[in-house]
Amino acid sequence: MEIGFLGLGIMGKAMSINLLKHGFKVTVWNRTLSKCDEIVEHGASVGETPAAVVKKCKYTIAMLSDPSAALSVVFDKDGVLEQIKGKGYIDMSTVDAETSIKISEAIKAKGGDFLEAPVSGSKKPAEDGQLVILAAGHKALYEEALPAFDVIGKKSFFLGEVGDGAKMKLVVNMVMGSMMNAFSEGLTLAEKSGLNPGTLLDVLDLGAISNGMFKLKGPSMLKKSYAPAFPLKHQQKDMRLALALGDENAVPMPVAAAANEAFKKARSLGLGDLDFSAVHETLK
Ligand SMILES: NC(=O)C1=CN([C@@H]2O[C@H](COP(=O)(O)OP(=O)(O)OC[C@H]3O[C@@H](n4cnc5c(N)ncnc54)[C@H](OP(=O)(O)O)[C@@H]3O)[C@@H](O)[C@H]2O)C=CC1
Numbered sequence: 588m589e590i591g592f593l594g595l596g597i598m599g600k601a602m603s604i605n606l607l608k609h610g611f612k613v614t615v616w617n618r619t620l621s622k623c624d625e626i627v628e629h630g631a632s633v634g635e636t637p638a639a640v641v642k643k644c645k646y647t648i649a650m651l652s653d654p655s656a657a658l659s660v661v662f663d664k665d666g667v668l669e670q671i672k673g674k675g676y677i678d679m680s681t682v683d684a685e686t687s688i689k690i691s692e693a694i695k696a697k698g699g700d701f702l703e704a705p706v707s708g709s710k711k712p713a714e715d716g717q718l719v720i721l722a723a724g725h726k727a728l729y730e731e732a733l734p735a736f737d738v739i740g741k742k743s744f745f746l747g748e749v750g751d752g753a754k755m756k757l758v759v760n761m762v763m764g765s766m767m768n769a770f771s772e773g774l775t776l777a778e779k780s781g782l783n784p785g786t787l788l789d790v791l792d793l794g795a796i797s798n799g800m801f802k803l804k805g806p807s808m809l810k811k812s813y814a815p816a817f818p819l820k821h822q823q824k825d826m827r828l829a830l831a832l833g834d835e836n837a838v839p840m841p842v843a844a845a846a847n848e849a850f851k852k853a854r855s856l857g858l859g860d861l862d863f864s865a866v867h868e869t870l871k
């Protein structure tokens with residue numbers, strides 16, 4: 588079965604190559620079309636527009652930067668909506684529930700099926716097929732997509748109504764962004780107060796707050812190495828969207844609000860395209 592794939596950034600590239608490696612036929616599209624070339628070397632076909640991809644494939648996955656990209660690919664000329672009748676559309680981008688619901692309603696109105704399926708996990712888990720998939724929406728489409736999800740991820744959750752996957756993803760990333768800032772302050776405090784921050788990493792790793800993110804990011808942060816796995820601009824977008832969800836639900840989130848300010852500061856320093864761990868530089 589042919590799967591469509593829209594958006595070949597850090598995540599989309601790894602996910603689409605993974606699908607090809609596991610024997611799926613994949614037709615790709617990216618706004619900057621030249622980024623399709625590398626995926627073609629792995630066996631993909633190219634569609635000239637999102638509509639052309641949807642027309643060719645039974646279902647199409649999207650992995651796009653933010654709400655405005657997700658909306659544009661669906662609603663603009665030559666977009667997904669033009670060919671969605673009788674087809675499935677799975678948006679794996681991290682967006683807010685409102686965006687996802689808007690896309691879902693438009694697709695349903697045109698006779699298509701919609702599933703949101705944002706993922707937890709970064710570049711390496713995407714390359715290794717170890718993402719965590721947070722799906723919600725059309726249950727039959729979820730079941731149809733499970734063979735692809737089993738390649739892309741290590742675990743898939745079906746969370747219910749469209750919007751619930753988006754919200755779960757934002758809650759997870761709100762926690763992650765807040766943790767990253769506390770971690771970064773700890774590394775800086777250790778260093779400035781005369782401790783060896785490398786020893787801090789060992790101590791943290793042996794205790795109850797040991798976690799994969801500290802283990803993975805700590806050594807590269809100490810080397811000021813911020814090659815983007817998860818771009819900082821996307822982490823700040825997730826904090827912003829999570830804070831809006833907090834507003835809607837009257838949940839006070841002072842820790843997340845402070846973390847968001849730190850990511851905004853990092854963006855203002857021109858660090859948005861680096862890894863989100865570059866927020867560490869705002870303390871220098
Ligand atoms: N990187 C990570 O660790 C993770 C990222 N995510 C989420 O996944 C999504 C993708 O992330 P990632 O791959 O890192 O991001 P990238 O910035 O690497 O890629 C973004 C993609 O979106 C496309 N895009 C941006 N704006 C538009 C637009 N207006 N119209 C059409 N296409 C557009 C880009 O196209 P072009 O090449 O032309 O710029 C590119 O294909 C984001 O929502 C992110 O929050 C989720 C989990 C982990």
Ligand SMILES: O=CC(=O)O
Pocket residue numbers: 681706707708709760817
């Ligand atoms: O969205 C980012 C991630 O690491 O998950």
